[in-house]
Amino acid sequence: MTVTTEMPVGEIASHFPLATRVFARHNIDFCCGGGAPLQKACEKRGLDVEEILSEINKELDCTEDTTQWNEAPLTDLIEHIVSTYHTALKDELPRLEAMAVKVNAVHGEKDPERLQEIVTVFQALKNELTEHMMKEEQILFPMIANGQGAMAIGPVSVMEQEHESAGNALQRLRELTNDFTPPEGACNTWRALWHGLGALEQDTHQHIHLENNILFPRALHN
Ligand SMILES: [Fe+2]
Numbered sequence: 001m002t003v004t005t006e007m008p009v010g011e012i013a014s015h016f017p018l019a020t021r022v023f024a025r026h027n028i029d030f031c032c033g034g035g036a037p038l039q040k041a042c043e044k045r046g047l048d049v050e051e052i053l054s055e056i057n058k059e060l061d062c063t064e065d066t067t068q069w070n071e072a073p074l075t076d077l078i079e080h081i082v083s084t085y086h087t088a089l090k091d092e093l094p095r096l097e098a099m100a101v102k103v104n105a106v107h108g109e110k111d112p113e114r115l116q117e118i119v120t121v122f123q124a125l126k127n128e129l130t131e132h133m134m135k136e137e138q139i140l141f142p143m144i145a146n147g148q149g150a151m152a153i154g155p156v157s158v159m160e161q162e163h164e165s166a167g168n169a170l171q172r173l174r175e176l177t178n179d180f181t182p183p184e185g186a187c188n189t190w191r192a193l194w195h196g197l198g199a200l201e202q203d204t205h206q207h208i209h210l211e212n213n214i215l216f217p218r219a220l221h222n
Pocket residue numbers: 081085086133136207211
């Protein structure tokens with residue numbers, strides 16, 4: 001099954017949850033206006049449907065092959081981590097936070113303990129990751145790029161501890177969302193949130209893998 005311009009936006013959102021990132025970026029309504037075909041929804045917002053379609057396909061096709069990063073210059077790897085993972089997280093963390101708060105506010109009474117804990121765990125994770133990326137971008141990555149990676153044992157071990165803590169938070173979110181499986185009858189925002197959290201886990205694992213297993217060891221032994 002592939003996404004087409006004739007497919008209703010709501011149907012795209014439910015079959016291809018990562019597409020909701022593109023909808024959010026361009027303010028395409030996939031909740032109440034979800035019945036409109038993609039073509040119509042784009043026309044309504046003055047967007048080029050072919051461009052939107054290619055953005056959607058890019059989101060759906062994001063699992064990458066990391067082998068090339070064993071050889072590429074470290075500055076290229078840093079640039080890749082920042083432009084692919086950090087930039088996406090800076091959009092995705094506030095977007096998912098707003099959705100979690102909304103689902104808890106609207107549907108909280110259906111599952112009060114878990115929905116509230118999801119908000120709490122997510123907000124702590126968001127704050128932690130935001131600060132973590134800032135430290136990487138402002139301190140550790142410039143050290144590595146300047147060839148001082150061998151002196152970065154201290155900052156690297158702090159980053160590794162923070163990765164572990166982020167991994168634990170994502171594991172807790174997985175438990176609280178029943179492996180990111182939305183309950184029967186959940187609304188589109190609720191579904192999109194569950195899938196968004198699942199995608200966040202997948203992207204963050206990939207992101208941490210590139211840092212822990214490739215960037216940091218290479219930098220320390222440079
Ligand atoms: Fe990072």
